[in-house]
Amino acid sequence: MKDQSKTKQVLIKELASLKQKTADLERTESGHKRTESQWQVSLTDLAQDAVLMIDPTGCISLWNQAAERIFAYTSNEAIGQDLHQLLAPKSYRKAYRAAFSKFKKTGQGAVLDKTVELQACRKNGEEFPIELSLAAIHREDGWHALGIIRDITERKQVDETLRESEERYRVLFEGSTHGILITDIGTGRFVDANLSICRMLGYSKPELMQLGIADIHPKELRDHVMSEINSQVQGGQSVSGAIPCLRKDSTVFYAEITGTSTIFHGRKCAVGFFMDITDRRLMEEALFNSERRLHTLVQAIPDLIWLKDKDGVYLSCNTMFERFFGVKEAEIVGKTDYDFVDRELADSFREHDRKAMAAGKITSNEEWITFADDGHRVFLDTIKTPMYDTKETLIGVLGIGRDITNRRSVERIRKALGATVQAIAVIVEARDPYTAGHQRRVADLARSIATEMNLPDDQIDGIRVAATIHDLGKISIPAEILSKPTKLKKTEFDLIKEHSQSGYDILKDIDFPWPIARMVLEHHERMNGSGYPNGLTGDNILLESRIIAAADVVEAMASHRPYRPGLGIDAALAEIEKNKGTHYDKTVADACLRLFREKGYQLK
Numbered sequence: 001m002k003d004q005s006k007t008k009q010v011l012i013k014e015l016a017s018l019k020q021k022t023a024d025l026e027r028t029e030s031g032h033k034r035t036e037s038q039w040q041v042s043l044t045d046l047a048q049d050a051v052l053m054i055d056p057t058g059c060i061s062l063w064n065q066a067a068e069r070i071f072a073y074t075s076n077e078a079i080g081q082d083l084h085q086l087l088a089p090k091s092y093r094k095a096y097r098a099a100f101s102k103f104k105k106t107g108q109g110a111v112l113d114k115t116v117e118l119q120a121c122r123k124n125g126e127e128f129p130i131e132l133s134l135a136a137i138h139r140e141d142g143w144h145a146l147g148i149i150r151d152i153t154e155r156k157q158v159d160e161t162l163r164e165s166e167e168r169y170r171v172l173f174e175g176s177t178h179g180i181l182i183t184d185i186g187t188g189r190f191v192d193a194n195l196s197i198c199r200m201l202g203y204s205k206p207e208l209m210q211l212g213i214a215d216i217h218p219k220e221l222r223d224h225v226m227s228e229i230n231s232q233v234q235g236g237q238s239v240s241g242a243i244p245c246l247r248k249d250s251t252v253f254y255a256e257i258t259g260t261s262t263i264f265h266g267r268k269c270a271v272g273f274f275m276d277i278t279d280r281r282l283m284e285e286a287l288f289n290s291e292r293r294l295h296t297l298v299q300a301i302p303d304l305i306w307l308k309d310k311d312g313v314y315l316s317c318n319t320m321f322e323r324f325f326g327v328k329e330a331e332i333v334g335k336t337d338y339d340f341v342d343r344e345l346a347d348s349f350r351e352h353d354r355k356a357m358a359a360g361k362i363t364s365n366e367e368w369i370t371f372a373d374d375g376h377r378v379f380l381d382t383i384k385t386p387m388y389d390t391k392e393t394l395i396g397v398l399g400i401g402r403d404i405t406n407r408r409s410v411e412r413i414r415k416a417l418g419a420t421v422q423a424i425a426v427i428v429e430a431r432d433p434y435t436a437g438h439q440r441r442v443a444d445l446a447r448s449i450a451t452e453m454n455l456p457d458d459q460i461d462g463i464r465v466a467a468t469i470h471d472l473g474k475i476s477i478p479a480e481i482l483s484k485p486t487k488l489k490k491t492e493f494d495l496i497k498e499h500s501q502s503g504y505d506i507l508k509d510i511d512f513p514w515p516i517a518r519m520v521l522e523h524h525e526r527m528n529g530s531g532y533p534n535g536l537t538g539d540n541i542l543l544e545s546r547i548i549a550a551a552d553v554v555e556a557m558a559s560h561r562p563y564r565p566g567l568g569i570d571a572a573l574a575e576i577e578k579n580k581g582t583h584y585d586k587t588v589a590d591a592c593l594r595l596f597r598e599k600g601y602q603l604k
Helices: 002-046 065-071 083-087 092-099 153-177 195-201 219-233 278-300 317-324 343-359 405-431 436-451 457-467 474-477 489-498 499-507 516-522 543-558 569-578 586-597
Strands: 051-056 059-062 115-121 125-137 140-149 179-184 192-193 239-246 252-264 267-276 304-309 314-317 363-370 377-388 395-405
Touching: 051 065, 065 140, 083 092, 092 115, 125 153, 179 195, 179 252, 195 239, 195 267, 219 239, 252 278, 304 317, 317 395, 343 363, 343 377, 343 395, 436 457, 436 543, 436 586, 457 516, 457 543, 474 499, 489 499, 499 516, 516 543, 543 569, 543 586, 569 586
Parallel strands: none
Antiparallel strands: 051 059, 051 140, 115 125, 125 140, 179 192, 179 267, 239 252, 252 267, 304 314, 304 395, 363 377, 377 395
């Protein structure tokens, strides 16, 4: 009995001790729970994002300080309120409910690393974008939802700004008329290209993205191009120049390339701007060649050519100018006439320049130039014209000069020659008064026939001079034979026929600028060899002689002679027409007939 009582007391004592320990454990657990709750509140308030707890009914049971700042609702205003009614705009409440409905049962599928973008509503009604993350917490009364909400307004704005920036970049990039290529500097491969460069090179964009910078330049230039890119672009400098490029079809075009380095998608790249300058280069080459040809022509022209500005300052001159004045172009450029000719002559040049510029058209002048060093004189024929730039602004005057000293001398000699020839003609007519005026009329008709045949002016002058003295040889024939009023005997006619040879003998040693002596000798020859003195035929007779022969026959037949009256112009023309091609050159005869029958020519 005693032992049982002792055992009972021990059990009671141990049971009391166990109760005490249980109470201590309950107090410790309660403390831990209070501490955990305090830590949760502290961490929640430190969060930058809104943290809230939603109970199984959809009402808010936790609301941190960040939530107050973001939504402008105090904790007292938010806790106990329906999440959908408080924070969701009407158009988004269905989405809110769908996102929360997963927690009403098992909470499956709700993890923090999966977020939903939604629209939220602040206390003032302002809508803004948020990211919502939910986590399921199971408690005795069901599934609770822990929500983390981040205000992404600024991020959205940044994203929109980036999107707009990217859109503007694409518009500029694709819309640029310049070809743009972006090349990875490390590999030399293309990483982006716009439509213009694709058209320029003849590739599609996918094709071009398979290539690199070395593929679009001629083989012999690839090393040079790559070296330029490596040395300059890598150093942050820009590259610019006109470089031959290869199209897909292997044709070459010239591009002006400007480039620089940049960071593109994290890679150091070169951005190249290409402008096709093939047409411009061809125009520049054509202009260069044209200028070179013009320069060659100006230098080769045997006239003096110079250019002055409005103030009379020389801008350039050609080789003939240098030779004429004995100076080099470099010695006169930047100077005026007053620097290398006497004042009187410089004044004359300057006055002529002013007249040309004031008139606004080509003017001409003739000036004697006396060189002071040795006193010799030259005669210069000058033409001056005002020069304008592309905007029609007067820039100066262009001068062209020709040394006509020799020409003036020749003109004087020709005048003297003409006077001498006329004197000879007067002497002949004095010997044969019945044929007075014959030579002058033959000369006029012969000149007119030659003009009708479109012969050169110099050749026409020679024909006129020869015809004026074609009967010179008659001064060796007795006057009584020349003026005999009856038909001539054979011996007398034979003597007259010698006048052609006599005239030739007189003139043959005179150095005329034309074959005067031969024309005089041949003016009685006929195309079929029936003429005299040598019975020449066809082309063995000078054309000039054939013209004088036809004119001589027409004038002689139409005019009076001592031994017969004039037969008239109709008879003379009938003779020419009847015997053209036999006695008279056909072309000459036709020209003669046109003059009288179509153009009204008359013997004076």
